[in-house]
Amino acid sequence: MLRASTTAAMLLCASLAAAQPAPGYTVTGDAIAEPLGGLRGDAQRGRAIVLDRRTGLCLLCHSGPFPEERFQGDLAPDLKGAGARWSEGQLRLRMVDSARLNPNTLMPSYYRTTDLTRVAAAFRDKPVLSAAQIEDVIAFLMTLKD
Amino acid sequence: MKARAAALARLALATLLVTALPRAVSQAPGEPPAGKQSGYAWMARETRAIQDDALANPGMLSVLDGEALWARKAGTAGLACADCHGDARLSMKGVATRFPAFDARLGRPLNLEQRINACRTERQAAPALRYESRDLLALTAYVARQSHGLPIAPPADARLRPHVEAGRAEYLRRQGQLNLSCAQCHDGLADRKLVGNPITQGHPTGYPIYRLEWQAVGSLQRRLRNCMAGVRAEPHPYGAAEAVNLEAYLMWRARGMPLETPAVRP
Known part of the structure; x- marks a missing residue:
């Protein structure tokens, strides 16, 4: 029963997931070691999020090893080899709240909903990605080894 | 020698003025490096060509609409823009380079669209045009076109x-x-x-x-x-x-x- 409800919660769309209390996290050094909410990411779903320009938004600024994707950004490091350059925990903090590492960064804090200004009504009090989506993206980025 | 010294003095003064006057604003962040x-x-060469050719530039249709509106009477005062401002090619030359401008009566700056609408409601006794309406864009484009090539x-x-x-x-x-x-x-x-x-x-x-x-x-x-x-x-x-x-x-x-x-x- 508990397992069923957990699965259901994970399947909820981002807007509904945002209405749930967002799982907290602990920063250690430049990383968040533990998966958000203890969730296990799915690399396939993560890939879809990374490539979706309205969900992950990644390719607006980043390029990556996706030769089939036209119009990628060059404002941020290439995602190629991200899984070799960073640990899972390091990637997690860089997605959750990159500004904590570099206050001037262009990288949005994907999991932060506070200390923001004039957020459009449709996005207010919602993270860019849910805990589950962030874990999916991390699982996918960890597969980018070369 | 004396002329050279004078020139140097002028240069020094000019440098002083240039560096002293606009410093507060011109060296702050927000300036392109x-x-x-x-x-x-x-822009791609093709897109530039569209802009440069007045016959191909689709924005010129809006300018032409604006030209017609300029001469058309509007509102209960029965006035066209041209009745007060005459030939826009003369009277509106350079105007758009100076907007937004401070409106003393309203106590705030108005952009060009708002200035045109202020003229409509106050002088022509006509209803204000809706923002992004075809007519407001056309009048604005027509007025701004008269400053084409002039420095902002x-x-x-x-x-x-x-x-x-x-x-x-x-x-x-x-x-x-x-x-x-x-x-x-x-x-x-x-x-x-x-x-x-x-x-x-x-x-x-x-x-x-x-x-x-x-x-x-x-x-x-x-x-x-x-x-x-x-x-x-x-x-x-x-x-x-x-x-x-x-x-x-x-x-x-x-x-x-x-x-x-x-x-x-x-």
Whole structure:
């Protein structure tokens, strides 16, 4: 029963997931070691999020090893080899709240909903990605080894 | 020798004036680092050709509409723009380079669209035109076209200054769910690529513009709302004080650049 409800919660769309209390996290050094909410990411779903320009938004600024994707950004490091350059925990903090590492960064804090200004009504009090989506993206980025 | 000394003294004075006077504003952040460049500089040759050819530039249709409206009587006062202002080619020359301008009676800056609407309601006794309506864009484009090629010249008006400063603060402020400021992209990352498209320096040199993405003519306010939506911030209502301040700052930032109305942009 508990397992069923957990699965259901994970399947909820981002807007509904945002209405749930967002799982907290602990920063250690430049990383968040533990998966958000203890969730296990799915690399396939993560890939879809990374490539979706309205969900992950990644390719607006980043390029990556996706030769089939036209119009990628060059404002941020290439995602190629991200899984070799960073640990899972390091990637997690860089997605959750990159500004904590570099206050001037262009990288949005994907999991932060506070200390923001004039957020459009449709996005207010919602993270860019849910805990589950962030874990999916991390699982996918960890597969980018070369 | 004496002439040389005098020349040196003049040069020193000029240097002193140049460095002392505009320092408070010109060396602050929010200034493009290198030379100013219009969005035109990043356009494909084909798009430039469309802008440059008055017969191919779709924005010129709006200018022609505006020319007709200029001469047409409106409102219960039975006046056309031309009845007071005469030949726009003479009377409106250079006007658009000085907007937004401070309106003493209203006690706030008005952009060109708002100035035209003020004329309509106060002089012509006609209803104000809706923002982004075909007629308001046309009149604005027609008036601005009369400044084509003239340098943007924001008025040195002390009353405008706090609004320019407020606009600058807005430009530098991070906002929206993506928490980005105008400056981060248009100062820091101009020339780099967002989704494969070059980021420009964000100078409003050609409004109203014909934007291929819109398949229509639109105002600077509309373009600013697009950027706000892009960073998932609440767009300012059309003509809101904050948006006009931002417009005033952007025109100040683009001072000296030639007006291109109607510009064509991707």
